[in-house]
Amino acid sequence: MASEPITVHLIGDSTMAEKAPSERPETGWGTPFSERVDDSVTVENHARNGRSTRTFLEEGRWHPVVRDLETGDYVFVQFGHNDEVPSKEQYTPEAEFESNLERFVAETRERGAEAVLLTPIARRHFDGDGNPKDTHRVYSELTRDAARSRDVPLIDADERSRSLLRELGPEESKSLYNHLSPGEHPNYPDGVTDDTHFSEYGARRMAELVLDGVEELNLGLTTRLERSPR
Template identity: 40%
Template sequence: MGFITVQDSKTKIFIAGDSTAQTYNEERDGLIKGWGQMLDCYLNENIEVVNHAIGGRSTNSFIAEGRWDKLLSEVKPGDYVFIQFGHNDASTRPERHTSYEEYEVNLKRMVEDVREKDAHPVLLTSLVMRTFVNGHLTDNRLKGYPAITRKVAKEEEVSLIDVNLKSRDFITMLGDEASKPYYRWVEPGVDPKKPDGLQDDTHMMEKGAKKVAQFVAEGIAELKSGLSENITLIK
């Protein structure tokens, strides 16, 4: 007779995504953090996060490299799969770029694959890039990909967490200077992996990654699903 361990009895949140969500090792990667590694801060002990997000991947490359199939092989009925892409789909690099049509097809395929496992797909729009012009947030580098994510969520009746809207509103409220500490803006000598300093408006430091994880947790709570009761936002 087999035994069910505590870990096996937990509901799992799998994350498919890019560098903005991935888990980093400070010794290897420096002070960069992804929201996926901070999500535990807002979840109780009944939930386990399994983070498959990896830098530089679009829906096309995540699927082509077998990463999506590997994630699916671990999913059990009742689990949740959070799907967040767009940053690299918008890239002009041929190994990353995904046309709008391909992106929509890929998202729909991912949703269908998760449902075939009797699990729950959740679509997330991409984190806003911190691009200010004359004091105004004008990020347009994500192009139409967040809108397509919203479209697929509506058409396929999939739960949606609009990280793009939540982060856009937050960064707009903060303004140019006050929003810099949330992203990977570091002075020389602060980050051992970036000794000359860095001004990165795409990726986040711990402060920013934790804030985005909070947005995701708030989104989970707003879904009013079985997962919602496991949110602990007082942190």
């Protein structure tokens, strides 16, 4: 018997978002994630570059997500990259960040849908011994706290991605991120060294980490996954 149609809504920042042609080959992990679900699942990627929990709410981007939620849907919430930097205009103080996460969860549940919290994926920064730095320590822990206090499924993408960085090491891990030499791609004629945003390959690897988390949580969504791209 065919599964009832559901929608997975993704809300977050540039590490999750769809990219314009002018930004390629930079890729958010939400793009390959959408290729790993069966035909009963629609993935709506609402993530946008440069957004924090605060600005996502202030710009009215959350309202249409809640409006369209139906019983059985999912909302995957991943913020932190922009919330955590005091010098950014998107900065969200710690207490407000956790409150915003709790709002996303509460309003999702009110609509009969399921929220899943994700810690932010690690930046590619290594210490002198070749170990990946804990670049999101405070805001990842706030996300974990919100998940514990509200009994919300958590995918610890920060820990999972740091484990992958540790496995690959400082040199090989460059392939995960948007590193290009001058002249290698017309969108970046002078080249680029970006240790936050992903290459197409890196986005696929990060999506696989999220899929692993879905399976380990044994979410209802697990039965609708396709572990090879369509």
